[in-house]
Amino acid sequence: MTSHVENEIAARIARVRAETERKRQQRAGLATARTAGLARRHAQKLYRQANRPTEETTVPAAIRSALCPSCRQERPARLLMTINISGSPHDLLKCGESACELLWCVRADRPRTAAA
Numbered sequence: 001m002t003s004h005v006e007n008e009i010a011a012r013i014a015r016v017r018a019e020t021e022r023k024r025q026q027r028a029g030l031a032t033a034r035t036a037g038l039a040r041r042h043a044q045k046l047y048r049q050a051n052r053p054t055e056e057t058t059v060p061a062a063i064r065s066a067l068c069p070s071c072r073q074e075r076p077a078r079l080l081m082t083i084n085i086s087g088s089p090h091d092l093l094k095c096g097e098s099a100c101e102l103l104w105c106v107r108a109d110r111p112r113t114a115a116a
């Protein structure tokens with residue numbers, strides 16, 4: 001035979017156990033979410049590092065005189081960027097003539113094309 005006091009104590013112990021179990025499950029859920037978040041953050045960091053623009057692609061735009069293949073004259077040309085093609089640097093130029101605006105590549109180390 002159990003007394004009223006013993007019943008109350010047993011109920012209180014049950015409540016504390018349930019609360020402890022609820023907190024344990026909450027911590028496990030938060031730990032799982034944190035692990036997933038860290039993995040995603042790490043993957044994003046690696047992605048950003050892999051796709052970070054190199055120094056070659058951040059060359060500021062510059063105006064220079066170049067022989068435009070379309071106009072076949074010396075024109076002010078804007079250096080848009082320098083890119084690597086097959087391991088050698090190439091300048092991407094844009095003709096400054098508003099009627100032309102040709103985009104073309106020249107070897108950065110040999111900017112002049114041979115006269116035709």
Ligand SMILES: [Zn+2]
Nearest residue numbers: 068071095100
């Ligand atoms: Zn041109």
